[in-house]
Amino acid sequence: xxEVGFMASxxxxxGTEIDAPICDEQHEPTRDVGSFxxxxxxxxxxxxxxxxxxxxxxxxxxxxxxxxxxCVCDLAENLSVSESAVSHQLRALRNARxxxxxxxxRQVFYRLHDHHIFDLYATVREHLAE
Amino acid sequence: xxEVGFMASxxxxxGTEIDAPICDEQHEPTRDVGSFxxxxxxxxxxxxxxxxxxxxxxxxxxxxxxxxxxCVCDLAENLSVSESAVSHQLRALRNARxxxxxxxxRQVFYRLHDHHIFDLYATVREHLAE
DNA sequence: ATAATATATGAACATACGCTCAGGTATTTG
DNA sequence: CAAATACCTGAGCGTATGTTCATATATTAT
Numbered sequence: 001x002x003e004v005g006f007m008a009s010x011x012x013x014x015g016t017e018i019d020a021p022i023c024d025e026q027h028e029p030t031r032d033v034g035s036f037x038x039x040x041x042x043x044x045x046x047x048x049x050x051x052x053x054x055x056x057x058x059x060x061x062x063x064x065x066x067x068x069x070x071c072v073c074d075l076a077e078n079l080s081v082s083e084s085a086v087s088h089q090l091r092a093l094r095n096a097r098x099x100x101x102x103x104x105x106r107q108v109f110y111r112l113h114d115h116h117i118f119d120l121y122a123t124v125r126e127h128l129a130e
Numbered sequence: 131x132x133e134v135g136f137m138a139s140x141x142x143x144x145g146t147e148i149d150a151p152i153c154d155e156q157h158e159p160t161r162d163v164g165s166f167x168x169x170x171x172x173x174x175x176x177x178x179x180x181x182x183x184x185x186x187x188x189x190x191x192x193x194x195x196x197x198x199x200x201c202v203c204d205l206a207e208n209l210s211v212s213e214s215a216v217s218h219q220l221r222a223l224r225n226a227r228x229x230x231x232x233x234x235x236r237q238v239f240y241r242l243h244d245h246h247i248f249d250l251y252a253t254v255r256e257h258l259a260e
Numbered sequence: 261a262t263a264a265t266a267t268a269t270g271a272a273c274a275t276a277c278g279c280t281c282a283g284g285t286a287t288t289t290g
Numbered sequence: 291c292a293a294a295t296a297c298c299t300g301a302g303c304g305t306a307t308g309t310t311c312a313t314a315t316a317t318t319a320t
Contacts, residue, residue: 043186090267091268128175203296212280263318287294287297
């Protein structure tokens with residue numbers, strides 16, 4: 001915490017007034033993004049959301065579900081992962097509302113919850129492909 | 131792994147041919163998203179990217195940097211977090227190329243790396259606000 | 261009912277992560 | 291030069307996470 005000189009209520013240290021935030025290249029008309037700064041509670045919810053996407057197996061599941069609905073055993077086989085592991089991961093995706101499912105006999109077919117999920121996946125995939 | 135009956139090379143179990151993926155609601159002309167299914171190596175890089183965003187402190191840093199460039203001590207003060215913790219987190223953001231910085235004297239001013247980061251942040255923020 | 265299949269779940273273990281603490285580098289000031 | 295400031299970094303600790311293993315539930319077949 002910068003021990004400020006006198007009347008500086010907050011912000012950067014004293015002395016070097018010369019170059020305060022010479023922020024020339026600002027963003028476009030900064031669209032409204034809720035409270036600012038981001039509340040701790042909101043940041044935790046957001047972090048949990050990203051955390052669900054921060055796993056290779058879950059991302060590969062999303063990749064498969066991006067093209068078509070699949071049952072658990074097919075997902076496990078296509079990813080060469082145990083069905084137990086897939087089931088655990090699908091639960092995480094379910095809890096985060098990233099996938100939906102429907103039961104047919106003893107099988108359970110999963111698919112992405114909505115197109116937003118696909119869009120997010122595709123956007124980041126493209127971003128990393130650059 | 132479903133022990134298939136005879137000539138079924140892969141995919142769902144035998145028997146219940148009745149309801150194979152009745153996937154009616156397909157996505158729009160499925161835009162190309164690279165290799166399919168997502169390669170393990172790619173999934174790991176993508177997971178690492180999301181992992182950087184999967185932390186409340188880093189998200190709040192991004193929140194602050196969304197509106198303006200800031201030095202480390204201001205970021206620490208605004209978030210009520212130690213400068214050491216902020217520095218550690220900024221390193222993670224730096225390594226992931228989510229932020230840029232410029233040195234001015236003994237201060238270091240950070241800002242978002244580019245507008246893609248802001249867009250991603252804003253999009254997910256809106257998504258969770260619904 | 262019994263067996264087999266498809267999926268879900270809890271415990272446990274190894275790993276990964278974020279914070280604090282202590283110390284280090286670089287720049288400015290006296 | 292020494293002291294102060296702004297920031298960075300490595301080690302260590304407590305906690306969270308993903309997998310495996312064993313077991314449980316539900317559905318279908320015999």
